[in-house]
Amino acid sequence: MKRIRVYHALRVKLGIIAIVLIALPVIAISITYSKTVKEIIKNKYTDTAIQSVFETGEKIDFILKDIEEFSTVIISNNNLLHMLKNEADYGVDDFKNVLRGFITSRDDIEVIDLLLQERNYSIGATKITSNYKADEALENSSGQPIWIPTKKENIEILSGIFDKYYFTLARRIIDFNTLDDYGYLLIDLEEVILEQSYKSLIDDENTELFICDKNGTIISHTDKDRIGTSITAQPYAQKVLSSKDFNNYVQYKDKIDKVAIYSTIESNGWKIIKTISTGYLYEEINKIQKYFLLGGFLYGIVIILFMIFFSIRYTEPMMKMKKVINKVEQGDLTVRTEVHSNDEVGQLGDSLNNMISEMEVLIDKLVKEEQEKKEVELEALHAQINPHFLYNTLNTIKWMAKIQGNKSVSRAITALIKLLRISTNLGxxxxxxxxxxxxxxxxxxxxxxxxxxxxxxxxxxxxxxxxxxxxxxxxxxxxxxxxxxxxxxxxxxxxxxxxxxxxxxxxxxxxxxxxxxxxxxxxxxxxxxxxxxxxxxxxxxxxxxxxxxxxxxxxxxxxxxxxxxxxxxxxxxxxxxx
Missing domain, CATH: 3.30.565.10 (Histidine kinase-like ATPase, C-terminal domain)
Structure with a gap:
């Protein structure tokens, strides 16, 4: 029998079928399902992160609106407006007393300044180097709140001088009854107020969270040296600053894959931005995917091993039958295959055994018939030997009978010679x-x-x-x-x-x-x-x-x-x- 090559073996084919039809689809489905699940979870997780940033933005927006409303209370105060109309009638202490009444009612306000045309009044922390001048936006305003970016101030506390960062609400003081313009109101708030609002969102050392204005200038940052710097050089800055979405995220690459999640503060258009590496953001998702892929891989291995066992288990009887057939080919009809199952393979084994038995019977029968045929031929040959020997002798006797005139004997011998002629024709x-x-x-x-x-x-x-x-x-x-x-x-x-x-x-x-x-x-x-x-x-x-x-x-x-x-x-x- 022709030798079967390894790659033609039924077991190998079954193994390949198992890999192609079971293991590969399982692995492919696992990878596809994992990616799909990861994408879904990533979107959900990103939505959650966006929501947390959005809620922080709303919290900050609430603080800023509260300050804006408080500033409205100040500039609409009748007593203060009366003093501003008759500024010459009141001294510095009078103005400070009025301002002190406002500042003592709030814990979050550090300094209140009144910048008038002739004089300036200030209450709160003592600023050493303050020489604020109204910028163009404030000068062109008509009384609406203007938020001024954070700046560092030297503050004298007792006998020491300390650096503090303040962001400021400024607005023009206008009497809406007479439309008289008296100057500017400045309310300084410590930048720490903003930091405390978003600090809880910093959950990794690689996470960066800050607030910037519309132009990309940083208003608040955990790293105070970054305050006042611009983010316009960052790969995400253009998309974030130009985005019309109230809140969203931007994926970018800065040595590693990162995502910038942002939310817009409604009060002044500032943006709170959180940048974080996707590796950390999706750390748990990646773990789930890894476990999922590992489970799919192990499941594929189990399936392959099962199919190998299955192929060996169900091809072993066939291998035994092949060996039996090889022995039958060599002429051994006494061999039989072992049958241990009642399935199709077992029925095939029974059929093979029955076929070999039938072959053995038929061959024995053919041998016996051939032997009988030879015996018949031998018997016929024996019957023909003596007639062949007698043929010439009888021919001589026939002619002797004819010479003597005995026709009956001659006729009998002639008939016998014809009989012998046919019987001796062995060919x-x-x-x-x-x-x-x-x-x-x-x-x-x-x-x-x-x-x-x-x-x-x-x-x-x-x-x-x-x-x-x-x-x-x-x-x-x-x-x-x-x-x-x-x-x-x-x-x-x-x-x-x-x-x-x-x-x-x-x-x-x-x-x-x-x-x-x-x-x-x-x-x-x-x-x-x-x-x-x-x-x-x-x-x-x-x-x-x-x-x-x-x-x-x-x-x-x-x-x-x-x-x-x-x-x-x-x-x-x-x-x-x-």
């Missing part, structure tokens, strides 16, 4: 039916001399049958048996009719005699008895029947119909051979 196993009839006629000549013309034979042979080939010497033994059982010891006249015709594509030959018939006990032994070497026939009905079956098949052969006292019919069925 032909098949002869025509016409030749077989001639052989029978010569045999009848001899038998008539023996039984004093007590045998009458008639021939009813279809012309189309005469040239059909038949096994040699099949008809004479049947006629001989008809004579033996038909005349017996009483030497009564015997009539024999030999007929031949075609029936359903088969050659049928019937030998009919009017003898006493054959008894049942003898009939049962006819096809079982061996040849009687004391009789002329060396073949016998059993031998004829076997030869016909060997040459023509099991469906052909000799059949006998007899009834004691009425005669016998022997029917021979042969395959038609042109």
């Amino acid at each position: 032909r196993e098949m002869i025509t039916l016409g030749e077989e009839i001639d052989y029978v006629k010569n045999y009848i000549v001899i038998q008539k001399l023996r039984f004093n013309e007590a045998i009458n034979v008639t021939y009813d042979i279809d012309d189309e049958c005469m040239e059909l080939t038949v096994p040699k010497l099949f008809l004479q033994p049947i006629v001989e048996n008809a004579i033996i059982y038909g005349i017996g010891d009483e030497n009564n006249d015997l009539n024999i009719n030999i007929k031949s015709f075609i029936d359903n594509g088969d050659l049928i030959i019937e030998i009919i005699d009017d003898g006493p018939g054959i008894e049942d006990e003898i009939l049962k032994k006819i096809f079982k008895s061996t040849s009687d070497k004391n009789k002329f026939s060396k073949v016998g009905l059993n031998n004829v029947n076997q030869r016909i079956k060997l040459y023509c098949g099991k469906g052909y052969g000799v059949q006998i119909e007899t009834k004691v006292g009425t005669g016998t019919l022997v029917r021979v069925a042969l395959k038609v051979n042109e």
Whole structure:
């Protein structure tokens, strides 16, 4: 048997099928599902982060609006407006007392300044280097609140001087009844107020969180050195500052992947911005994905191992059957495969065992039939040896009888010579039916001399049958048996009719005699008895029947119909051979 290469083996194919149809789809689904889940969770997590920044922005916006409302209370105070109208009537202490009343009501305000046309009044922390001048936006305003970016101030506390960062609310003081312009109100608030509002959002050392104005100038930052600097050089700045979205996020790359989450403070358009690395932002998501991929990988490995076990488990019987088939090919029909299951593989094993058993029976039968055929041929050969030796001797005796004028002896010897001529023709196993009839006629000549013309034979042979080939010497033994059982010891006249015709594509030959018939006990032994070497026939009905079956098949052969006292019919069925 041709050797199977490894990559052609059924186990390998099953393993590949398992990987292609099970493991790879599982892994692909795991990766796809993981990415989808990660994207969903990332969006949800980002939305949560945006929401937290937005809520912080709202908190700061609430603080700023509260300051704006407080500034409105100050500039609309009737007492202060009266003093501003009649500034010359009031001294510095009078103004400070009024301002002190406002500042003491709030804990978050550090300094309140009144910048008037002639004089300036200040209450709260003492600023050493303050020389604020109204900027263009404040000068062009009509009384609305203007938020001024954070600046560093030198503050004198007791005997020391300290640096503090203040962001300022400034607005023009206008009497809306008379539209008189008196100057500017400045309210300074410590930058720490803003930092405390968003500090809780800083959850990693790589997280940066700050507030900047519309131009990108940092208003509040945990790193105070960054206050007053610009973010316009940052990769996310343009998208954040130009975005029309109230809150959103921007992904960017700064050595590592990062995301900038921002929210706009409604009061003044400032933006609170939180930058964080995506690695940290999605740290838990990445862990989930890693576990998910690991689980999918392990599941794929388990599936592959299971399929390998499955392929080995279910191909092992096939491998055993293959070994059995190899031994059968080498001629060993005693081997059998083991069957341990009731499934299709088990049924295949049973079928293989049954097939080998049938093969063994058939081969034994063929060997036996071949042996029987050889025995028949050997027996025929033995029967032909003596006639062949006698052929020349009888030919000499025939001529001697003719010389002496004994015609009966000459005719008998002539008929015998013709019989011997056919029987000694070893090179032909098949002869025509016409030749077989001639052989029978010569045999009848001899038998008539023996039984004093007590045998009458008639021939009813279809012309189309005469040239059909038949096994040699099949008809004479049947006629001989008809004579033996038909005349017996009483030497009564015997009539024999030999007929031949075609029936359903088969050659049928019937030998009919009017003898006493054959008894049942003898009939049962006819096809079982061996040849009687004391009789002329060396073949016998059993031998004829076997030869016909060997040459023509099991469906052909000799059949006998007899009834004691009425005669016998022997029917021979042969395959038609042109």
